[in-house]
Every structure is written in structure tokens, then in C-alpha cells.
Amino acid sequence: MSQILIVEDEPRIAAFVAKGLRAAGFTTLVESSGEAAVELALGEQIDLVVLDVGLPGIDGFEVLARLRGQGATMPVIMLTARSSVADRVQGLQSGADDYVPKPFAFEELLARIQLRLRTEGVPDPSLVLSHGDLSLDLRTRRADVAGRSVDLTAREFTLAEMFLRNPGMVLSREQLLSGAWGYDFDPGSNVVDVYVRYLRRKLGAERFETVRGMGYRLVSPS
Incomplete structure (x- = not known):
């Protein structure tokens, strides 16, 4: 069973995503702080990270940079209310695997997560x-x-x-x-x-x- 780390400082959104992912068969961890998320992602067996950009303290871009800088290779899907092309490019160039703008539909987020977690080379x-x-x-x-x-x-x-x-x-x-x-x-x-x-x-x-x-x-x- 895949474990997903949700890094989101808005409790309503974090709870919404966590509930949906648990219903889909995943286990979840939720963290609202960027610094704590980096520590958790590096210390636990995390299969995928759903990462909000607008976090208190260090933002999602910095969280991603620290993860990739320390060799973390798990897929990262970024969430953000920012919709500009520049922000999307920045996230992808920083090592994100996908980018979902807010507000988002859970079904789309779930499909993107399932796609990133599928076994490479095995048709699904x-x-x-x-x-x-x-x-x-x-x-x-x-x-x-x-x-x-x-x-x-x-x-x-x-x-x-x-x-x-x-x-x-x-x-x-x-x-x-x-x-x-x-x-x-x-x-x-x-x-x-x-x-x-x-x-x-x-x-x-x-x-x-x-x-x-x-x-x-x-x-x-x-």
C-alpha cells in the first residue's frame, strides 16, 4: 500500500485530500510546515508527495529543492493557487513531476497520483x-x-x-x-x-x- 505525504497548511483542503486518498486505498501523512515536511519525507517511507506551494516558513519550491538536493526521488505533485506559466515552469524545472492548480477536482488529482505511482514498463x-x-x-x-x-x-x-x-x-x-x-x-x-x-x-x-x-x-x- 503506497504512503502519500500531503503538505498543505489549509486544514480543510488537507482533510479533503487525505479522506479521498484513504478511500482510494492509500495511507496518508499530513504536514503543514515546510521544514517539518522535508524532515518527514526524508525520514519515512514516502511513495509520493502532494506539495502545496504557499506554505508558511519555507515555500513549496524550497521544500522541493531541499528534497531533490538530498537525493529524494519520490514523485512530487505540486498544488498552487498561482496559475501563471512562470510558476508552473519553476515548479517543473525544480524537479516536480506534475502541477495541479487550485481549485482542483479530486478525481483529476487521484488520476495523476495513480499515473505517477504505476509500475514503470507495465501497462495498466x-x-x-x-x-x-x-x-x-x-x-x-x-x-x-x-x-x-x-x-x-x-x-x-x-x-x-x-x-x-x-x-x-x-x-x-x-x-x-x-x-x-x-x-x-x-x-x-x-x-x-x-x-x-x-x-x-x-x-x-x-x-x-x-x-x-x-x-x-x-x-x-x-
Whole structure:
């Protein structure tokens, strides 16, 4: 069982990520201080680090630099509210393996973690989700419909992934909001309906069935 270190000083986000990862079968450690995180990561058996940039004391970039400077090779996925290209480049050039901007959807973070932890050279069929002639490749983040490649935005892809992980099951708007918009979702928003329309337009209207008063489900085209 892989152990993941979550370095995040916002308790709400740290708890949200830790709870989701434990539900997915991982063990977790949580640290809010950059200095303490470096010590913990070097002293424990850590398989992956989820690292926030905006930490008190030393920031995430410095934490990463110290880890790599002392020979730590575990994958590091950085979280940040900073969305500029310069910040992303700085993180990747400092030795980060991936970069996820806030607010993020847990399903996307989980997919990125699973990708980084998979055994090198061993194909993982769970990285390609299929239902009928619709498939999603979690490595390339691309959709394929009847042999035709379709571009999806990050949010569209996350919603589509939730449907393909639960074919034939009714997913409520609250489930879809929580999964795709994460800790930052507004339960009164109609954004799910808007994005389901986008998916219908791109992947086929007949695939996404409205279940009145309940939500939506993915079905096989007739």
C-alpha cells in the first residue's frame, strides 16, 4: 500500500485530500510546515508527495529543492493557487513531476497520483476507460468516440471520467459537483447541467440520459 505525504497548511483542503486518498486505498501523512515536511519525507517511507506551494516558513519550491538536493526521488505533485506559466515552469524545472492548480477536482488529482505511482514498463489497463465505442485515456487526457479523437477541457474530461467509472449508474448533481469541482463547489450552481450539455455536444447527446429529479447516467447509444 503506497504512503502519500500531503503538505498543505489549509486544514480543510488537507482533510479533503487525505479522506479521498484513504478511500482510494492509500495511507496518508499530513504536514503543514515546510521544514517539518522535508524532515518527514526524508525520514519515512514516502511513495509520493502532494506539495502545496504557499506554505508558511519555507515555500513549496524550497521544500522541493531541499528534497531533490538530498537525493529524494519520490514523485512530487505540486498544488498552487498561482496559475501563471512562470510558476508552473519553476515548479517543473525544480524537479516536480506534475502541477495541479487550485481549485482542483479530486478525481483529476487521484488520476495523476495513480499515473505517477504505476509500475514503470507495465501497462495498466485501468488507465484507459471504455464504454461501448467511447473511451478515455487517462495518460494523454484524450477522448475517443468511434475512432475519432475529441478534445475535452480539463473539467469536461473529469466529468466524463466519472461517468465512465460508473456506467449505467445515476450520478446526482451533488456527486458530480463534488467530484469535478472538489472542495470549492457551490451546491446551488447549475454548472453541472451546463457541462453535461458540453459533453453531449462533443461525445453524443444520446449517451447522457437525464433522470428527472435525480441526475444523469451514461448509457449505451441505441
